[in-house]
Amino acid sequence: xxxxxxxxxxxxxxxxQVPLMVASLLYLAAYSWRVIGExxxxxxxxxxxVILATWALFIVDYLVRLALAPNRAKxxxxxxxxxxxxxxxxxxxxxxxxxxxxxxxxxxxAGTRLRTQIMVYGAGAGVLLIYISSxxxxxxxxRAPGANIQTxxxxxxxxxxxxxxxxxxxxxxxTAPGRILAVAVMFSGVALAGIITATLASWxxxxxxxxxxxxxxxxxxxxxxxxAKLDALGGxxxxxxxxxxx
Numbered sequence: 001x002x003x004x005x006x007x008x009x010x011x012x013x014x015x016x017q018v019p020l021m022v023a024s025l026l027y028l029a030a031y032s033w034r035v036i037g038e039x040x041x042x043x044x045x046x047x048x049x050v051i052l053a054t055w056a057l058f059i060v061d062y063l064v065r066l067a068l069a070p071n072r073a074k075x076x077x078x079x080x081x082x083x084x085x086x087x088x089x090x091x092x093x094x095x096x097x098x099x100x101x102x103x104x105x106x107x108x109x110a111g112t113r114l115r116t117q118i119m120v121y122g123a124g125a126g127v128l129l130i131y132i133s134s135x136x137x138x139x140x141x142x143r144a145p146g147a148n149i150q151t152x153x154x155x156x157x158x159x160x161x162x163x164x165x166x167x168x169x170x171x172x173x174x175t176a177p178g179r180i181l182a183v184a185v186m187f188s189g190v191a192l193a194g195i196i197t198a199t200l201a202s203w204x205x206x207x208x209x210x211x212x213x214x215x216x217x218x219x220x221x222x223x224x225x226x227x228a229k230l231d232a233l234g235g236x237x238x239x240x241x242x243x244x245x246x
Contacts, residue, residue, distance in 0.1 A: 009068035009075075016061055024092040027054040028132075031090075035135045036152050055089055062086035090132050094124040118195060126192050130159045133185050140177045147174050158182075163189035 030050040033039060039047065062082055069075035076083075085092045134155040141149040149155050149171050158171040162185045173179045 009065055009070075012061075012064060012068060020057065020061060020089075020092060021095070023054040023057050024089050026050055027089045028093070030054070031132075031135055035139045058086045058089045058092075088132065090128055091125060093128060094121050122192055122196050126163065129185070129188055129192075130156065130163055133163075133181060134159045136181055137173065137178055140175055140181070141173055144175045144178075149173065149178075159185060162186055163192070165189050165193065 027050070030047040034044055034047040034051070062085075065079075065082070066072055066075060134152060137149060137158060138152055138155040141147045141155070142151075149158055154171050158173075160166075161168050162182055165186065173182050
């Protein structure tokens with residue numbers, strides 16, 4: 001029963017990857033047009049319907065996968081990225097960068113592969129975060145009394161200086177939703193900066209320790225392999241063979 005549920009969740013995920021990627025593109029296109037294009041009432045309603053419909057697809061996909069998971073608590077803990085995509089569907093477009101994490105003809109180590117994925121996905125998520133937060137900031141700010149963020153260029157500038165924790169202060173939100181969004185962008189920028197900095201530090205340490213493996217501590221896996229070899233040698237020793245004959 002549990003094995004069938006696991007297969008069902010995997011099959012569901014595999015079959016919905018392409019449709020959800022298309023839905024993510026539709027979500028981004030509709031939201032961009034609604035904010036930047038400033039369409040008329042009819043077109044604005046149509047874009048809003050597309051946004052809500054595609055958003056609902058991601059919510060349904062998340063709930064279905066959670067329901068099909070053999071261990072829901074564990075699946076929830078190990079799929080927080082899926083939850084983030086369900087909340088902000090445009091982040092699914094980051095998965096399109098997977099091709100950039102693979103270098104043809106090279107077989108990098110697990111650590112190098114992980115660092116490459118973190119750097120590529122982190123940069124992609126940062127660009128998408130700047131873009132989508134700029135759209136959201138412009139939508140909630142431009143018609144507010146006393147607002148100074150009234151164009152998409154100004155919103156992008158604010159998002160860039162906020163996510164990089166620079167904060168010039170020349171543009172700032174005046175509405176409560178805008179300030180909440182700004183706080184979210186601030187914390188996201190700090191998190192991305194921390195992840196990228198830690199990844200670079202890990203790469204530097206690996207480069208510095210290269211060809212100096214005698215100074216590196218042994219891992220538990222290496223110790224288990226060593227003990228297994230010692231046990232095998234002990235079993236093949238003359239004394240060991242004599243003991244078996246006795």
